[in-house]
């Protein structure tokens with residue numbers, strides 16, 4: 281899915297300008313990393329794309345469909361095609377892993393049947409398939425809060441994949457995980473990108489991770505894009521521009 | 534149950550599971566879901582028990598719905614899906630609601646609370662608390678006779694139409710005196726002979742001998758000619774093993790049950806109405822729908838208003854509208870409960886984690902689905918705790934409402950106190966205290982377990 285953002289601004293009610301005129305074109309099938317200091321606007325950008333946050337001005341289009349002017353029903357249809365992965369995993373703790381994963385089908389199934397927790401068997405199969413894919417099928421009936429952080433994020437990925445998305449928005453998906461686990465999670469995202477051709481927009485704290493996984497990196501600073509290019513173009517000077525003087529790059533291996 | 538890891542299980546045959554589940558629960562046990570199977574069986578049996586106890590065994594027919602669900606569930610489990618228990622929960626709630634409704638429909642009268650007062654009465658009641666009327670330790674044996682008085686003579690005729698063993702003979706003696714001779718009573722027991730005419734008049738105390746007979750002489754109490762009923766009453770002490778509940782305790786238990794059911798109805802109706810509304814009365818969820826703030830303000834204010842009116846006051850108002858009786862009490866508890874539960878529910882909803890709700894929203898789910906999958910699972914334990922707590926409070930409230938004519942144990946207590954029957958009143962008071970304590974304890978245990 282191609283993403284086209286034009287002149288996007290977000291001003292929070294308290295006056296904070298979180299996004300200040302973002303122009304961004306992401307072609308179908310790209311793995312885009314979004315980097316930047318804390319508070320630079322990464323989360324705000326991600327959440328504007330599926331309108332979990334209402335943009336103040338500007339337009340966002342997905343495969344030519346205008347997200348910013350969509351009505352509620354259209355917005356739900358768009359959201360169904362956009363998977364989202366969160367730093368805090370955001371699983372429903374008291375629900376089973378399978379129920380959490382099946383939530384990915386909610387945009388597609390009959391409302392009444394879903395309310396009594398009835399999902400078509402092909403949806404259940406799809407959810408199980410995605411759980412198998414991220415290696416936790418055997419935990420399907422377990423409560424989500426009995427899982428480790430890494431496992432929970434894998435459920436988060438399975439939930440997003442179960443949407444059969446054309447775009448995945450991942451907001452610092454590995455920021456609260458250890459480096460080894462972080463790699464395994466990003467490997468799944470890479471797989472979704474390379475094998476299934478899903479466009480991925482992923483914000484990351486560590487440049488080294490962006491270097492390893494992304495086709496392209498944009499850097500945000502105070503709500504503006506200050507770098508846009510392939511990861512290997514970010515040299516020391518650029519790095520200092522993005523993260524400020526005195527910053528050192530750390531490797532995540 | 535949900536937290537146990539699923540072991541790789543051998544494939545179960547859906548046909549076998551379905552057939553086995555004709556015996557409720559067996560199909561689930563066959564699929565390895567022991568707890569689920571046993572729970573289904575236990576719930577069905579318990580519910581039939583309740584229906585029989587409530588005197589409406591035919592109501593058990595509704596359990597066929599659960600039986601059908603049980604079969605579908607067994608089939609589902611065998612094909613690898615675990616269904617939701619929503620159907621049995623709904624059936625059980627409605628069924629018990631109906632049972633309780635029927636049970637508490639006992640006509641009672643409202644009246645002004647006008648109880649005997651004063652220090653002496655209080656002392657009587659307090660001392661009666663030490664000896665409540667709870668046990669029947671003796672059996673009453675009676676024998677009747679007619680005392681026939683004409684102008685010229687006096688004669689006695691024993692009642693013999695009943696083939697009871699104790700007999701009473703009245704033998705006129707000289708000087709206008711009468712000898713009462715009884716036999717066939719318990720040996721070595723105490724009793725008395727009464728004239729049952731208008732108010733009872735005790736003629737003489739008696740004590741039976743070792744053969745169970747007594748003989749006592751007293752002055753003829755009769756002036757006017759006629760036929761008079763004389764009765765001998767002997768208290769036969771019961772051996773320890775044959776001690777029984779006293780009639781007072783029996784009656785109190787029956788009306789206590791009515792009160793608990795009245796409280797159940799109040800709680801269940803409040804639950805059914807406030808549950809869906811509470812999601813609109815929660816700011817975080819109402820914000821997700823058009824005109825949500827309006828719905829929020831309306832439902833929240835409604836809850837606050839209902840909650841702030843005492844149930845007792847609503848009971849009086851309801852008594853005027855729908856007439857006096859348990860219906861007024863149940864409505865009062867329901868209406869007040871909607872406000873009280875609704876406020877607690879909606880505050881619980883407002884305090885849920887927002888992350889999961891956002892995540893469900895981001896999948897394209899609509900509002901109902903967001904509520905069902907993002908919010909409900911997070912609040913279930915608190916909702917159960919609040920509802921138990923409410924029921925617990927309602928038992929107390931129903932007692933008080935009963936005092937002003939809403940039926941139940943409060944009503945009985947009123948009539949005992951009014952009749953100066955202190956030992957009986959003490960029985961009712963003890964029972965109320967014990968039940969309230971038990972409910973308190975049970976709701977605390979359940980709250981601890983689910984949260």
Ligand SMILES: Nc1ncnc2c1ncn2[C@@H]1O[C@H](COP(=O)(O)OP(=O)(O)OP(=O)(O)O)[C@@H](O)[C@H]1O
Nearest residue numbers: 292293294296298317318319320321322323324325
């Ligand atoms: N709800 C809000 N109300 C007001 N200001 C906000 C709100 N959310 C974010 N902001 C502000 O907007 C700016 C951008 O925040 P954002 O969360 O997008 O940054 P971020 O790059 O995701 O940071 P981090 O790496 O810490 O997650 C920050 O200055 C933040 O304080």
Ligand SMILES: [Mg+2]
Nearest residue numbers: 322323324452
């Ligand atoms: Mg962020």
